[in-house]
Amino acid sequence: MILAVDIGNTAIKLAVVDDVSVYDLIRTSQEEFISHVKSFCSSYPDLTDACICQVGKIDIKLLDSLERLLNVTYITKDSKLPFSNNYQSDSLGNDRMALVAGAVKNKGQNTLIIDAGTCVTYDFIDDTNTYHGGAISPGLRLRFESLHNFTKNLPLLQPEPNQQLIGNTTSTSIQSGVVNGLTFEIKGMVKKYKKQHPDLNVIITGGDADLLVKQMKNRFFATPFLMLYGIHNIYKINS
Missing domain, CATH: 3.30.420.40 (ATPase, nucleotide binding domain)
Structure with a gap:
């Protein structure tokens, strides 16, 4: 342990x-x-x-x-990893390495790991345990903060689930744009990946995972301990 x-x-x-x-x-x-x-x-x-x-x-x-x-x-860029790394940069974040390391038990299946935290990261590891990269976009709180900080009158809100599509106040319009917007982004990303890999396994983790899973009508399941398992996996092969 x-x-x-x-x-x-x-x-x-x-x-x-x-x-x-x-x-x-x-x-x-x-x-x-x-x-x-x-x-x-x-x-x-x-x-x-x-x-x-x-x-x-x-x-x-x-x-x-x-x-x-x-x-x-x-965990550093020089750590041994339990997967092959095809990322074309040495600036891969330690958190993304740990998340992928937590998913290697799914060897034999193409896997998309979505981490919904301060940023939303998408990381793809194929069925040969080769990591290829993915995407990074702003998380829920960054989106709310950006609307508040870079405009004169928009309030700073906290994310709430089950947003109506058409906001009928400033607050509900912001909630719809941010929460529904990220939900649609995730669904769109998954759809694109599944076109290339029909057997795709999707893992969602991170601080906002529960809220987003509810927003997507239980289409996916949150995996809260993925990062911690990845830290443990990396430790084992470096100790």
Whole structure:
């Protein structure tokens, strides 16, 4: 087992992960990060290692403190991966590598991984376990923030599911444009991929996955622990 640490753009997630399951997933602030790590160490006496997937910022002193408590592996562009990488750039994000690593158990099937977080990422791995890339677009909150920050009068809203198509107020018009807009984008992407790969397996994960799955009328299922399983998979082949 390891302590999987997912340092994202908007949150830090911690969980104990082994070959079977994810245990005690929590979200934490930087201020409480080390106290939560110590709590995990107390609750799991056999816990000796941690693996970090970082895309957001964190105080380096916190990582130094973590290294005094556990043996730490960092996911980097030089990490060994449990799939072949056909991406034509060395700037592939650590989060995208971990997400794909979490999906490799689906070997033998073409898979599209959709991560609905701060950004929405689309990552395609084929039935030979070869990763090819995908797409990146703004997530729900970035879309709401952009409308508010780059206009004079539009309010800043939070996403809500089950939006009517025709908004009859400014707020419902924004909700329709943003929530329905991203829903249509995802459906369109999946349709395009399925034209090329009829056997396509679709995985949706990330902070907004539940809301978007409901919006798409349960056409897909949210997979909340994909990143954490991917961190564990990468750790195993690099330890």
